[in-house]
Amino acid sequence: MIFSSPFMAVAPSSRTWVSVWLLPGAVLCGGGLLSLVLAWMLQRTVQTMAHERAVHRIDTLVQGLEHSVNSYGEIVKGLQARFSVKPYLSRQEFDATMVEMDVPRRYPGLRALTFTRILAPTELAHFEASLRADGQVARQDLRIRFAADRSEYAVVDYVWPLRGNAALAGLDVYLQPESLSSLLQSRATGKVSMTAPFTLLQDDKDPTGVLIRAPVFVTPAGQGEPVFQGAVNISLQTRELLLHALDAVQLDGVAVTVEDLGRADQQPGGENLRRTIYRTPNWEVSNATLAPVLRDIALHDRIWRVQLLPRSALLSQVESAHPWLMGAGGLGASALLALLVALLARQRQQARQEVEHTQSALQESMDRFHDLFHHCGMGVSKVCSETGRLLQVNQRYCEILGFSEKELLRTNVLELSAPEDVDDTRRLLSELRQGLISNYLQSKRMRRSDGQLIWVEVAASPLLDGQQELLGQHISVVQDVSERRQLQAALEQREARLSAMLQALPVGMLMVDAQQRILSINDRFTALTGYGQQDLQTLDDWWKVIQPDASQRQTSRAWVESARREAMVQGVMPCCELAVHCKDGKIRALELSGSPVQSDFVFTLMDLSQRKQAEEKIRNLALFDMLTQLPNRRQLLERVHDALQHCPRQNSAGALLLLDIDNFKTLNETQGHDQGDALLLQVAQRLSHCLAQGPHTGYTLARQGGDEFAVVLENLPADPLQAAQQTEKLGRRMMEALREPFILGTAPCHVTVSMGATTFHGTGETVEELLKRADLAMYEAKSAGRNALHFFDPSMQSAIRARAEMEADLRNAIEQSQFDLYYQPQVMHEQVVGAEALLRWRHPVKGFISPALFIPLAEDNGMVLQLGRWVLHTACRQLAQWAQRPGLAELALSVNVSPLQFQQPQFVQDVEQALASHGVRPDRLKLELTEGMLLSDVEDTIRKMEQLRGLGVAFSLDDFGTGYSSLSYLKRLPLEQLKIDQSFVREVLTNANDQAIAKTIVALASSLGLRVIAEGVETAAQRDFLDANGCHAWQGYLFSPAVPVAQFEAWVAQFSEVGHSAIA
Template sequence: MSGDILLPLVNNVALLLAMGVLFDAFAFNEAKPSLPKRITSGLILGCIAIAIMSMPLSITSGVIIDTRSILLSVSGLFFGVIPTVIAASMAAVFRIMEGGQGTIAGLLIIMTSAGIGIYCYQWKQRLGHEVIKGYQLYLMGLTVHVSMMVCLLVLPYSTLGLLLSEITLPIIVIFPLATVLLGGLLSQQISRKKAEAALRESERTSNHARHRLEATFSAIPDLLFEMDIEGRYLACHASDPDDLVAKPEELIGKSVFDFIPLDEAQIIVEAIREADLKGISKGRQVTLQVGRGLREFELSVSRKHDDESSEHHFIVLSRDITERKRHERELHIAATAFDSQEGMLITDAEHRILRVNNAFTRVTGYEAEEAIGNTPAFLQSGKHSEDFYQTMMESLSKNNYWQGEVWNQRKSGEIYPQHLTITAVQTSAGEITNYVGAFTDITQRKQDEADIHQLAFYDSLTGLPNRRSLQERLDSALSSCRHTRQLGAVFFIDLDNFKNLNDTAGHDQGDKLLVEVANRLNSCVRNADMVARLGGDEFIVILENLGVDESNVLAQVKDIVAKVILTIQAPLTIGTQAYHPTCSIGIALFSEKDFSDEVMKRSDMAMYQAKSSGKNTYRFFDPVAEEALCSLARMDADLRFALSNQQLELHYQPQYRCQTLIGAEALLRWKHPDRGMVSPAEFIPLAEDTGLILPIGEWVIRQACKQLQQWQERPETAELFIAVNVSARQFCQDNFVESVRQLLNTYGVSAEKLKLELTESLVLMDVEDTIQKMQALRSYGIRFALDDFGTGYSSLSHLKRLPLDQIKIDRSFIRDVPEDQDDSEIVQAIIAMGQNLGLNVLAEGVETDEQLAFLTELDCLDIQGFLLGRPSSIDKFETTYIPANMSRLGMA
């Protein structure tokens, strides 16, 4: 290589060495240099790059070779992204300004060198390498400069040949080595800085620990000793030498037995030995004569861990607790007597008062001077007998303690309750020296208890006993009956039209009426009887001990109830108008055999009978007729209301044939506003008895026709039918056939889409009439199914005559198939019979896959049951079962 080539490269290398100074000056050996440092270093690196590029090796016009590749790659590796990007940008701008045919190659070299350096920096950060090894630096340098040679390939071929012959060897050999040297210099700086930082941190930590230990020792008021197992002093520390039994230098090497009395020294050694066994010993106390006099100390000993020595040493902390012990003794009596907000007094053994506290004066009204010298007897109210005080003194003598409630008298003469505790103070020998009394004025607590009792057991409006008090009183009355055998009575009183008064005159006026009624009821009964308010406008009267003769009791009760009705209906002024209240009364007698819940229920039912009898009257409980009448009357009224107020609704349970939806059975449901869904088993029998089944049945068929009208207008539901159950009473009506025909015409429904389900019992009521009506309806196209087949007594001859389309196997036979052999055989026989008669057979109550498989095997293809679908509202039916059926048929 000629001197013309070597000299520029040497100059470039000298500039590269400036990177080391820059790296050290800007602290890039730190974990994360600040942003200003990174920007400034980037600018300086950019200037170095420009300087290098200003002293290049010029091979031909427009083509310059320098060490910028080393600068930028090493910058990326050690300085990171921001400085390198800044330096590369400045170098690129300078190269563009230089111009010439090598501009593009020069820019590529700048970007490639910087990029490889930054990539290696990211690699170093990701792996956590702080120092880069030499071979790693060489590989990076070789990669950079092979890439540099590749970048030169963009030069013209004529220029490239001359260039490669001149610079290939220095670039491939010298430049990677220069990269290693420069990178090694920076790596050494990092190692040196780390070692210096570690040394500084170690010195700082050591100094901090030493200062903290010195400060800790200075702050600890306790005596600190290091001892061996025999109690010899090995080291000691005392913030005040007067706390020691001897001078510190005299203690070292000596035993505790040399300075401390035997008993106290033995305590110290025992604490050390306990620490030797358990690791620590706490709580032992010694009394020592030290420079400041006789002092009490508490010991805490722990075994010192020293792996280099087999002999155990112990750290002994000795805390001066002299003042604490003195305070504990001084506070013993004060804590017993006066550290409280309670009234306190201290007496001598003869019960003469020695001291009282401020709370005593505040509660009793007596100043300390008035109380001292007296006995507590001067506070007595006179409400307690001598036996009470005798029992108190005997308990105090036996147990040295007594507590309880006492009624005492204030200086003002007021008698008040207090909770009193008396404690005897004894010497260590058991001799009583004093008595300490502590008491609390519980007047407010007693009042609160009375208020709570009033709220709990009495009505806040009328002052009458409430439901809870009533229950206790009725239980007590019944218990009394079991001893006296006398009868009693309960009046359940409900004001008539009270709601109207509330709505028109307002609740305030309604409350006035309730108070007046309470007073009037109390005026009608004996003092021994009870009047209670149950709630709202309901009142209860309990009459006890009316006698054992039932006829005489009835006479008494009738007299009293007549008086009550007459008294209640006396006019009174509500607002500005006269009001004539009335009431309905239910009466239940009770004896020793009855229970409170039953008595209340009977009187309640009797009251409703009185209401239904025209109000302003009374009724005695009738255990048979009244119960049935009330129940039926309420349900009948509710059912009539339901029919006219849209509480009835149809639910639809799907019926399938070969897993395809073919129709649904319409099932009646009653959505009661208070009771929720009422089972048809509860209201259908009542409807049959009252004749309400006729309008209900007509409503069901009408709703089914309405639904069929909607379905036949939609392709996906046009082929579905609806099966409707028909009651015997409805079917027997002379106009049944005509009413069904009119409904079909009204809604334009195809008759074959309506299926009427009849029970076996209906068919057998009047076979000839049934056949005639069925044939008439069949002529319109209506189909018939025999419901619950197998549970009645229909014969084959009847089945052959009836124009049936289908028989439905009752769910009671399906429930246990195929496990139950008998039921399985019955089902098989029914299916075979139906098939032989040419009837379609439907199994209802199918709930399991096993039942479905069993029926399918017997060619019973029409299925209804929870397995395939539960009864549901029309909305749910149409959104659940119809789309699924469409998908199955490929209509979706």
């Protein structure tokens, strides 16, 4: 056997050895040399990178140091300007300047800020006294702080902050040579200067510091030569200054030293000696990895030198090792490439040996295929996928179809297929030929030599060459399954009979396995629940749909599971009733039972609807009237009892009405009981419809028996009068509904009813007592002439009768046009600007009836809609007439609008029609709305007002201040005017609250851009007060009451002629 390892050779010759290893050796040497060169170049690059990082760090440090020193220089420059203007600041002004410049927050590293003042010897005593007065120094002899007598002294005057720096106050700078040198330098140059490092008096822990000072010159008045007054000084600790600058620099791996080289204008030598200001502990030149980097910087008039000494290469371990890693990687890659070249050369040598082994294996495989093909227990054939012609068949294939091998090789599979399967076979051949399928399995019928069709299973796969390309042929394996098909058909027929039997059962069946999976459902189950096999997969699915409530489902399922476990022992599950939610949304009562079948379980369902219907029918017979299907007397008593219990809990009232058909006995005897029953049924239907259309939701309509009906009302207002009014209103509506003729057979029949009513509050009344009261009231109605409604309470009956009379009079007044519009003028200064149209009712017998009486009644019964339309059209007609008269053409007319009228959907159209039909200018019409409208649909109110405002109609808010106006809505309303209610005007001269309210309304209107008018103005003093406070429009008896149109027109003419003062 020859192994294929590349490292094993079969007696290679010397020539072969050279051809295999020479080229890999050359590759290895060349790659190694290139790798070393690359490593050397990368090392140079890394060293350059380290130097650049050191330069970047020292530049960052220098920039931070320059920025810190320059920022402190800005302070002394600011104070220099302040002292130049005012050299003798007070201590308070000096401290205030520090706060104004926000020094404590912006410059936290500042040690002390002082002002050194130049003093003559004669000024020392005064200066000493001022220092002692301010308490900046201890009470001791200050002269010990001053040097010998001189012509001038440089003394520290102002000190900030004083805490920790009190030792500086009164100090003579001539005692400090370093500070004196800087002072003289700044005086000579007039520029900001900085001292050499020296010891700070006020700091014991870290005394080394510097001063930055700016000279202060003041030019005396009338002289041109400025006089040196002193200098503003800042003392800084050099260590804190440098540490602040070093915070921005990464110091890992570096050492830093900072030196003072002296003043910038001095030559080397003398004071220009190096002074080390700061040095990190790790400074040592001998251990540095790179040369130090230095920078000289000019800080005002000093030169500082900053040196940075790298203690390491300033590189990460990866960066430091990168050149060597690249070199090693290159060497490794060269070795791998050389090894790869050697492998390729060796594999080429072995390829020839592998070809011989492949040919031998192929021949062996062909032999095995031949044995398998001809000795297989199933029919095997090789078929041309293009034509379907059989290219090769085995003996079993011939036995299955009854043909000889020669006969089969002259035909194709399409000719052997049954006619019904030819198209399907042709399609599969096409898909095999195109490579669309890699195999297929087909059950089909094939023709035997004797013409018989047999069922076979055909499995086919395409043949591929060595490159996995299609050869246009496929192998087909055929197996005779005729006997198996017969057995399967018999089994399916048996199962079909069993399934048909289960589906025909009169009970619903549901079979589940041990894993709660639903195996089958019969048709009766689907008919009962609406759910089929496709809707339910598991028993959990069934429970979720039949009982959606989780709590109810848990209870029911626990009982059923318990009964199911019992059935596994007893053999039968006890029956239980189950409320099932069907698929159509209905709830059906079903009886659930079941029994185990081996490891499965069969549930059965029976419909209980008929039994439930029978029980419901019995219940209806007990509680409902059979003729009208209304609650009977038994249920009526229960409802009255419940209403009595309900009233105290809800703080409401209830009512009981008894209705008796007048003369029903006569009709029943003359026309027969069938006609009487028909009338009772129609009365019940008409009463039910009437109650359903009304505003009451809590009511019960019942038939007591015979021709007597009862109505129980709940949730009425607790106020007895209001409860009686609503009861009376409903009773009238029922009587009105029953006035329409009934059709009995073909003839109309007119009937009337007598009603008795009583209200209750559940405070001690009994059901029997209420029935007696209503019955007495009903018989009182019959005694009064029938066709009437009577209340049990006499006083309440009187109030109801008076209201009924007024309602009848109001209806007649509308029909007979008993209403007029009166006009009350509205005056602004000395000019009549408009009028308010007020409705008046002149009763032919009772005379004038107050609007306070009939307007609320009209709003309750809806007649206000008719009155409102009449007022609107009458006002527009009057405006049209005034438009033809010069003295009245410019008057605006205000019309009051009821909330009910405004809420009508067609209100905007009604106004448009009134304006158009009379040809009136819309801007002459003003609609007065009440604040109560804002409590309803505000958005609808605003929308309608904006529509009418778009036409030009104006709006005024009537009785402002008496309702519940929301300012957030008020500013959104398209109003033109606010009207101050007369209740505030009446006592505006004597009541401080009314005065405040009137002024507030005027101010509010002014801020919203609205005009104001006051109603109820009766005296000139009231008018003058309102005029003085910004209300320039008035309405009231001071000018005129509301009068008919003729008197109003005459009054306007007189007012225009003689003036306001004459009339008022």
